[in-house]
Amino acid sequence: MKGAMKKTLLASLVVPFALGAQSASAELITDWGYQVNSSFTDFSGSDGAGSVTASDENRVLSWGVVDDRHPEQSSISITDVNASSGLMTNGDYVDGGTFTHTNNIIGANDSALTSFDLNSSLTLTPATPAGDPLPPQMRTFVSFFSETLNNGDCVAASTSNCDDIFTVGNIDDLGGMPVGDDGFEFSSESFTIDDFSYTVFLQLDGLARLDDDACAQAGAASGCVGLLTQEGQINNFETRFRITSSPVDVPEPGTLALLGMGIAGLGLSRRKAAKS
Structure with a gap:
């Protein structure tokens, strides 16, 4: 016995x-590979000559009729990013692609972009220690665009004649938080691998709370979030992201x-x- x-x-x-x-013995993943794929979907344009067209696998939207007075269309585009490593846990931001508005003058009677969805997919792959790719994390920005008349009657914050206006319609659903005076950061749902929980934070430069006159011009409610783009310029807005970790509470060996x-x-x- x-x-x-x-x-x-x-x-x-x-x-x-x-x-x-x-x-x-479960290791913290300290280094990640990453792939960002983005595209525009559900886009629409105003009534008028021509139409909004998509190209490069829906990564570019263009509008405006090309003629002697207007030699180039206006457009928006988004770039993709792919790296085998370099996203360090609890480290600095890495580049996540560039949103560009090529703001050319178009005819007053031309069809112009009015709304679109920007869809972004992030795939993470553990690099150190190495592991299989994780399922993609998806994020959709429901966006609206106002092609302003270049008549000098601009919103107060305009720095050109006249700035065009983008707004994001689902900012509250995305859980965006302002970062400083110029930019918003969005957190993903946390996920757990072994003994660690990870969270990804995406930041888009340029996004800010717009003045009431800009929100009204864009047909949005006061306190809307968006960005202004200068007429006759190529306007670039960088995105970047980072990843943080925290240990998951597990029973101590003595308790077990x-x-x-x-x-x-x-x-x-x-x-x-x-x-x-």
Whole structure:
């Protein structure tokens, strides 16, 4: 009986300590590869000559009729990013692609972009230690665009004649938080690998709370979030992202050992009761 008890207690201690050692050995992923793929969908244009057209796998939208007075169309575009490593856990931002508005003058009677969805997909791949790619994280920005008349009657914050206006309609659903005076940051849902929880933060430069006159001009409510683009300029807005981690609470080895001993004691008690 004493020998059986010793074997049972030994097993009850060895198993929990082995589990504890296994949990402690799970490594933090310190370096990630990443791939960002973006596209425009559900776009629409105003009534008028011509139409809004998509190209380069929906990464470019163009509008405006080309003629002697207007030699180039206006457009928006988004770039993709692909790197095998370099996104460091709890480290600095990495580039996530560039949103560009080529703001050319178009005819007053031309069809112009009015709305679009910007869809961005981020795929992370553990680089150190190496691992398989994770499922893509998707984010959609429901966006609206106002092609302003170049008549000098501009919104107060305009720096050209006259700035065009972008707004984001689902900023609250995205959980965006302002970063300084010029930019918003959006956090992903956290995910867990082994003993660590990870969260990705995406930042878009240029996004800000617009003045009431700009929101009204864009047909949005006061306090809207968006950005202004200068007429006759190529306007670039950089995106970037970072990843943070925190340990997941796991039972300490001592707690697991006590739990194992308790289970073993319960088993011995039942065994005694069965024999008596």
